[in-house]
Amino acid sequence: MKKNNEINMESRQVVEKIGFILLGTIILSFGxxxxxxxxxxxxxxxxxxxLLLKNLFGIHPSMxxxxxxxxxxxxxYKTFGKEFFFYSLFASAAFSLTYxxxxxxxxxxxxxxxxxxNALLGGIFVGVGCGIIVNTGCSSGGDDxxxxxxxxxxxxxxxxxxxxxxGMILLLSLSYLSADAIFYSMIASTLSxxxxxxxxxxxxxxxxxxxx
Numbered sequence: 374m375k376k377n378n379e380i381n382m383e384s385r386q387v388v389e390k391i392g393f394i395l396l397g398t399i400i401l402s403f404g405x406x407x408x409x410x411x412x413x414x415x416x417x418x419x420x421x422x423x424l425l426l427k428n429l430f431g432i433h434p435s436m437x438x439x440x441x442x443x444x445x446x447x448x449x450y451k452t453f454g455k456e457f458f459f460y461s462l463f464a465s466a467a468f469s470l471t472y473x474x475x476x477x478x479x480x481x482x483x484x485x486x487x488x489x490x491n492a493l494l495g496g497i498f499v500g501v502g503c504g505i506i507v508n509t510g511c512s513s514g515g516d517d518x519x520x521x522x523x524x525x526x527x528x529x530x531x532x533x534x535x536x537x538x539x540g541m542i543l544l545l546s547l548s549y550l551s552a553d554a555i556f557y558s559m560i561a562s563t564l565s566x567x568x569x570x571x572x573x574x575x576x577x578x579x580x581x582x583x584x585x
Contacts, residue, residue: 401502414495417543448515457511464512496561496568500566543555
C-alpha cells in the first residue's frame, strides 16, 4: 500500500511538473511572438539568437530552438543530470509547438504603437513564462547549460557570463534592428531577467540550486 501511494505521488508530481512546463511555455511563446517578434524587440541568450536567425536567414524559431537547445543542453548533461536534461528538452519542444501555434493564429491583441509598452509587456510575459519553467527545476533554453560550461572553464561568474552572452546577441541584432529597438530590447531583457530572478529566489527546485 505504501509503495502504491509513493508511485501515485510520484505520478502526480510528474503530471504537475509537465503541466507547469506547458503553462510556462504558452505564456513565454505568447509574449515572444505577440510582443517581441511583431514589434522588433529582441532578447539576449537563445531567445534573442532565435529572432536573429529568423530575421536574417528566415530560419523558423520552432525548429531552430529544438536543435540549439538540444546541442547546448548536451554540453551540460553530466552537470545537470538526466532529469533536468529531459525535462528541459520537453520544455524546448513545447516552446516550439506553442510558438508555431501562435504564429499560425496570428496577432491576438490590438497593435500597441508604443515601443516602451511593448518592451515592458514582452518582458513581463517572457519573464513569467521562463520563471514558471525554471520553477519546475528545468530550463526554458540551453543558455543555462552553455553559461555553466563557460563559467566552469573560465574565471568568470555566471552573472558575467550571462551579461556577455546577452550583450553579444544584442550587438549582433544591430544587423537587423535599429539602435532604438536595441535600447527597448535591453529594457525587455532586463525586466524578464529580474522576474526570473524573483522565481529563482522563491523556489528550491530552481537552476540556482542546480548550477551552484
